[in-house]
Structure formats: structure tokens, C-alpha cells
Amino acid sequence: MWYDRLVDKEVFMRKKIVGSSWKMHITTKSEVDVLAMDIVEGVKDISNVDMFLIPTFPLIDHLANILSDSNVAWGAQNMAFADYGAYTGEVPAPTLAQLGCTVIELGHAERRANFNESDHSVNKKVKLCLDYKMTPLVCIGETKAEKDDGVGNVRVKTQVLWTLDGVKPEDVDKIIFAYEPVWAIGQSEGANADYVEDMHRFIRYVIASEVGNDIAQSVRIIYGGSVKLESAYELISKKNIDGLFTGRFALTAKNYIAIAALVSKYVQEKEGN
Numbered sequence: 001m002w003y004d005r006l007v008d009k010e011v012f013m014r015k016k017i018v019g020s021s022w023k024m025h026i027t028t029k030s031e032v033d034v035l036a037m038d039i040v041e042g043v044k045d046i047s048n049v050d051m052f053l054i055p056t057f058p059l060i061d062h063l064a065n066i067l068s069d070s071n072v073a074w075g076a077q078n079m080a081f082a083d084y085g086a087y088t089g090e091v092p093a094p095t096l097a098q099l100g101c102t103v104i105e106l107g108h109a110e111r112r113a114n115f116n117e118s119d120h121s122v123n124k125k126v127k128l129c130l131d132y133k134m135t136p137l138v139c140i141g142e143t144k145a146e147k148d149d150g151v152g153n154v155r156v157k158t159q160v161l162w163t164l165d166g167v168k169p170e171d172v173d174k175i176i177f178a179y180e181p182v183w184a185i186g187q188s189e190g191a192n193a194d195y196v197e198d199m200h201r202f203i204r205y206v207i208a209s210e211v212g213n214d215i216a217q218s219v220r221i222i223y224g225g226s227v228k229l230e231s232a233y234e235l236i237s238k239k240n241i242d243g244l245f246t247g248r249f250a251l252t253a254k255n256y257i258a259i260a261a262l263v264s265k266y267v268q269e270k271e272g273n
Helices: 029-042 057-067 093-098 109-114 119-131 144-148 152-164 169-174 193-211 213-218 229-236 253-272
Strands: 016-021 049-054 072-076 103-106 135-140 176-179 220-224 243-246
Touching: 016 220, 016 253, 029 057, 029 072, 029 253, 049 103, 049 253, 057 072, 093 119, 103 119, 119 135, 119 152, 135 152, 144 152, 152 176, 152 193, 169 193, 169 213, 176 193, 193 213, 193 220, 193 229, 229 243, 229 253, 243 253
Parallel strands: 016 049, 016 243, 049 072, 072 103, 103 135, 135 176, 176 220, 220 243
Antiparallel strands: none
């Protein structure tokens, strides 16, 4: 692509990520006990990959108690755009920070579609999240209609620019982007690895055009959208894919551990060359 020379200058290997959002699939403390404890045991020797789990709001504190002495972080699936006030039903940043959340998922396609979440509100949440020293995990991606109409890049560019609006350049690399094409979420197969790599290069180019290539090179961009073990290695071996954001596949400890172990092994092989 025409922007390859700018964004493909790999200065260092960004630390890989394996994360999972449980949505509303894991809903009881007993389920959390079984799943989280098995994951903690299964990934305890992995130190070269950043790992996190994101439960529903009421289960955050319970999960935190299980993960507190482990190498697995925890976060939240959303956050209010204000940190206090008359916002019934919302969950504020200071509460999440006090619960030890390090990663806050923002702008997921389901929230954009079902709860009218806008690029503007996501941007407000990003800046508030940074103010409270938490990591915004910003979900971006095009719909099938946008892809078919040839405007997928335009939509993704708009989402990236809105995310960065008003963010200090020195804070940009504290944001994690999760590229999740809407048409690949919850499907039998995810997006092709080459397609994902091209979109990640484009996202990095957009970031570079705003804050410079040095900062863009340090931003981590992960992929989510029907990730499975069979597709994980090809995805993670691409230069601009910095991690995997799993959904239904990783609702078992066995599968989450397998993905994390695969990514860890890839990093070991890469560092050994």
C-alpha cells in the first residue's frame, strides 16, 4: 500500500496482548471462580504477554480478588463519560479505578448499535479514562455495508481521529485500539489475516498523520472478531497486529490459555531470532 513506507518501519516489538471480554456470558460468581482460577493457573508462567479479562460490572470486584496476585489484569466493559453527577445507571471512572481496573473497553460495536454510543461520547470517555490513569481500549471497525460500499477505511479513519481528538500527544501511546470489523463479530470465521494487517497498517498511518510516526509505532493495535486458535498464529505473526481480543472462543479456560500460550511462544521465537 502507498502508506507502507511510513508505518512499516518497525523500531521495536510492541508487547503482545491477549484479552477477553465476557460480555454477559459469564454472569455468576461461581462461573467466575471456575474460569478465572483455571486461567490464573494456566498462564502463571507467561511473562512476555500482557493479559486481561473483562467481566460484567457487578463481578469486577469478585474477579479482582482472584486476579490480584496474578499476572492477569482486569477491566470494565464500559464507563460513563462523566466522573460524577446525576447519571442514573452509569458507572464512573473513579469507582472503576478504585476497583483496580486497568483496561476500560470503550465504543464496542454493540454499544454503538444498541445504545447509540457516538464517536463524540467515546472520545469524552477516552480522555476521562486517561485522567484516571486507566488504559482506554477503543473498539473501532466498519460494518459490512461500509465495507461493501468501499468506505470502510473512511469509517475507521473517522473513529481513530475522533478517539485522538484533544488527547495530548504524550498520552496517545497509552491508548489500545481494538480493530473489530462489525461484520466479523460473532461469526463462524473472522476476517482474513492479510485484510486485518492492511487495516492495522492503515490505522497506524492515521495515527502517524496526527502525532508522528514515532508515537504511532508505540501504539498497540489488537484484533478482535471471531478469533480462534486456528487463526491466531497467522494473525499474531503480522507486523502490525499487536494482540488478540477474544470473545466466545475464550469463554473456557482451556481456550484462553491456549491462545495466550501460542502468542507467548511466538514472542519467544521472534526474540530468539
